[in-house]
Amino acid sequence: MTVQQMKNAPKDTAVKDVAVIGGGIIGVCSAYYLHKAGKSVVVIDKDEIGKACSFGNAGYITPSHFIPLAASGMIQKGLKWMLNPQSPFYVRPSLNVDFLKWLLSFAKKCTPQHTLANQQAILDINLKSLELYQALHLEAEFDFEFHQNGLLMLCNTQQGLNDEATTVAAANKLGLKAKMLTPKDLQQLEPDIQLDVIGASFYPEDAHIAPYEFIVAMKNYLAAQGVEFRQRTEITGFTKDTTNSKIRSAITADGEIRAADFVLANGAWSPKLAKQLGFSLPVQPGKGICISFDSPPVKEGAKLECRTPFILSEAKVAVSPLDNGIRFGGTMELGVLSSQESSGISLNRIKGLTKSAARYLPDLDTTQVKSEEFWSGFRPCSPDGLPIIGRVDTLANLTLATGHAMMGLSLGPITGKLISEIITKEKTSLDLTPFSPSRFR
Structure with a gap:
């Protein structure tokens, strides 16, 4: 976007604590745990919330899927x-x-070495997510279909x-x-x-849910709690601070969306926005x-x-x-x-x-x-079959949550919780080293 286009675009002066880019299972779960941590959140999606990859997901919560896509x-x-x-x-x-x-x-x-080296990490993150699904199902805040039939x-x-x-x-x-x-x-x-x-x-131990119904239930709950959802809102560019080390705002046809922190959880479309931000994302x-x-x-x-x-x-x-x-x-x-x-x-x-x-x-x-x-x-x-979760070295206020392949639905809650812990600077529920964006440097 040119400087003149930015000047002519309508401005939204409200600054959120966190802007989550992507309204699938990962984005909505990130918004949930960020909201629980006391953050003001806006979720931005170029389409309708939950209508991309999450919509047709099989709905599996899979401790059984501990072998990475990049397997021997x-x-x-x-x-x-x-x-x-x-x-x-x-x-x-x-x-x-x-x-x-x-x-x-x-x-x-x-390779066999890669497969063996990452089985425990994949199992651990799946089991943590299963625990969170079980906890969510027991809470009275919103209802969703959940079956643990293996x-x-x-x-x-x-x-x-x-x-x-x-x-x-x-x-x-x-x-x-x-x-x-x-x-x-x-x-x-x-x-x-x-x-x-x-x-x-x-x-x-495996379980399954109806994915779209889960996202809709969570979205309705969050909207009632004050979380903002910008549906059918495509991001066309970004502005950064004077040092180029932080994102200042996301630019849309409806104006700027400003936030202190940004989460890129845009699924298969994440690399396109990463390029606009000046780095390559191997997804x-x-x-x-x-x-x-x-x-x-x-x-x-x-x-x-x-x-x-x-x-x-x-x-x-x-x-x-x-x-x-x-x-x-x-x-x-x-x-x-x-x-x-x-x-x-x-x-x-x-x-x-x-x-x-x-x-x-x-x-x-x-x-x-x-x-x-x-x-x-x-x-x-991702090329190694593991999700990409963590801060970007070159942008201090950008956190990635993408690359989940077939495990996006299974890992939605734990990814959202980890994103919240990263942004609030809490100790993370898991060691993030296997999932760090820096492993691709």
């Missing part, structure tokens, strides 16, 4: 999946320099079952109560669903899709009812039973930066998800699934 063997799997246009993981060819740098960094992290990883190949057994052994070593289940065990656990599988792993969008049903389409005389959420392990498809229906979601498509604003969904991704689901769920009638009912969103992915 991921490159080999990715190369194999790239040959299949309907695979659950796809890298779109791109000559974008930022994406190529990200991809190289990601490849370097896909999570199943269903397998229909021996290799998949072997891989899950290895993960369960690692989980047990870390203290989780994971175990392997036979088809008979599954039938006893979920008698109202027909499964074509040879076994599964089960993580009883790339991973496109995912989902479809929700009031009741799942099944063949005549069949039913598909369950209380335990599950993931079709080899296919990477998540199935979430909710109070008002059931949701299917999955796929990871990288390298879509140039079309990030597009809501278009590849027909191959849809076919891949529905075909995969039918292999595990023989009673699912895929002929009733309409491609136009699918939704897509972008997960913010």
Whole structure:
């Protein structure tokens, strides 16, 4: 924005304690814990609050997901999946320099050493977030759907079952109560669903919620408490102080939004704003899709009812039973930066998800699934598979909260609490070293 444009823009002279950029699960949870700490807060989002990546999330709260996205063997799997246009993981060819740098960094992290070194940190942050969800559910301030029924990883190949057994052994070593289940065990656990599988792993500590309903409930509560929400407000630039070491305000079409501290929790769109602020943020969008049903389409005389959420392990498809229906979601498509604003969904991704689901769920009638009912969103992915939480070295009043990939919903409350602790200069609930922005220097 030019100096003249800034002069002509209407001004908002009220200065908030904190401006949170991004109205998804991370931004809204940050606003919640900042408000609890006595801070005046404004949340800014270019769209409607909670309608981006958080809207179509599977809703999982996942201590079970302690292995980072950049895991040992991921490159080999990715190369194999790239040959299949309907695979659950796809890298779109791109000559974008930022994406190529990200991809190289990601490849370097896909080692056994990286996987082992970060399992405990990922588990710890997930368990802390689970505790906060449990506490929020018990509070009377706002109501939301919360179920702690565990999570199943269903397998229909021996290799998949072997891989899950290895993960369960690692989980047990870390203290989780994971175990392997036979088809008979599954039938006893979920008698109202027909499964074509040879076994599964089960993580009883996991939970799930309805993500959008949670965000709306929290947003309504915060708005009633005086937290300001600026929806459909796109940030076009920033002003800084005379030393260039602090952000003074965010510039929008409606004028300046001034604050003492800023939180960048804008998901896959965070790198764009980071560039405007003069630094590079290694986050790339991973496109995912989902479809929700009031009741799942099944063949005549069949039913598909369950209380335990599950993931079709080899296919990477998540199935979430909710109070008002059931949701299917999955796929990871990288390298879509140039079309990030597009809501278009590849027909191959849809076919891949529905075909995969039918292999595990023989009673699912895929002929009733309409491609136009699918939704897509972008997960913010860091190259090492860990979230980015912490202060920016070059800007004293900017804190990052992004890069959560598929764990954004799971880590919403703990990220929000950590952001509040950073800004209020309290001792943080966790060691932030594994998540520090400075690890990418």
